[in-house]
Amino acid sequence: MSSAIDVDDRPGATDGADGPARPRRDWVRTAARGIGQTLITFGLVALLFVAYELYVTDIIASQQQDQLSEEIQDQWADTPTVEAPAGSPPQAPAPPAAIDVGLGEPFAVLHIPRLGADWNRVVVEGTAQVQLAQGPGHYLDTAMPGEEGNFALAGHRVGRGSPFLDLDRMQPGDPIVVETSDYWHVYRVLGDPATGSFDGDPSGIPGQHIVRPENIEVISPTPGGAAGGATSGAYLTLTTCHPKYSAQQRLIVHARLDGAPLAKATAPDGPPALAG
Numbered sequence: 001m002s003s004a005i006d007v008d009d010r011p012g013a014t015d016g017a018d019g020p021a022r023p024r025r026d027w028v029r030t031a032a033r034g035i036g037q038t039l040i041t042f043g044l045v046a047l048l049f050v051a052y053e054l055y056v057t058d059i060i061a062s063q064q065q066d067q068l069s070e071e072i073q074d075q076w077a078d079t080p081t082v083e084a085p086a087g088s089p090p091q092a093p094a095p096p097a098a099i100d101v102g103l104g105e106p107f108a109v110l111h112i113p114r115l116g117a118d119w120n121r122v123v124v125e126g127t128a129q130v131q132l133a134q135g136p137g138h139y140l141d142t143a144m145p146g147e148e149g150n151f152a153l154a155g156h157r158v159g160r161g162s163p164f165l166d167l168d169r170m171q172p173g174d175p176i177v178v179e180t181s182d183y184w185h186v187y188r189v190l191g192d193p194a195t196g197s198f199d200g201d202p203s204g205i206p207g208q209h210i211v212r213p214e215n216i217e218v219i220s221p222t223p224g225g226a227a228g229g230a231t232s233g234a235y236l237t238l239t240t241c242h243p244k245y246s247a248q249q250r251l252i253v254h255a256r257l258d259g260a261p262l263a264k265a266t267a268p269d270g271p272p273a274l275a276g
Contacts, residue, residue, distance in 0.1 A: 061161030113276035164240035175273035187255035
């Protein structure tokens with residue numbers, strides 16, 4: 001009987017010069033496989049989240065817009081326009097009544113011909129996420145349609161209906177029509193239509209520009225002025241995220257009211273500006 005110790009008989013021994021290192025390689029391989037599977041899972045979750053944000057929320061917002069459109073049309077149908085008796089002398093139209101609306105309620109329809117012949121969105125009161133998930137929202141404490149001051153709206157650029165996805169296509173002089181229960185209000189994007197410059201308006205207010213999110217002066221009574229300052233006219237301001245798929249900046253469009261409101265009793269199908 002040999003008294004020598006047979007190394008190959010030791011528990012855990014493996015064939016080959018690098019036998020003792022194999023258990024460590026197995027552990028590394030297992031860990032790498034686990035990390036890879038985890039990364040794949042995270043990647044799939046991220047893709048599903050992006051798909052939800054870009055597509056599912058658009059579908060939901062479209063359904064909500066349909067509901068809001070029915071709701072606002074029903075509201076307006078319950079308050080028919082009063083017309084003068086036949087044969088009576090012409091009278092100046094009554095000024096638009098003040099709009100009193102609760103948070104989250106629809107009160108106007110926004111039409112932007114530049115974004116499509118049939119492009120329209122119901123506007124709700126408020127700019128919290130719950131309101132913007134439905135469509136464009138009205139900044140609280142800013143002017144109402146047709147009023148002196150700044151009628152300011154916010155809307156998503158991507159996802160949740162993407163109402164302002166192509167807002168960067170706007171050009172100086174483009175009409176933006178706001179429909180209320182009894183009137184049409186036509187605004188025109190500021191700038192010089194002849195040259196296409198957004199900086200050509202005598203007011204000095206640009207028709208389109210990019211700002212940081214904290215630059216809230218864009219929704220002041222006079223765009224760019226002091227938050228509590230006086231107004232110099234009747235303006236409309238549209239705000240959205242910039243660039244697309246990012247919230248680092250804000251794309252801003254400013255417009256000014258073009259003429260007096262047009263009564264629906266006179267033009268039930270809307271003003272000529274709806275044609276672009």
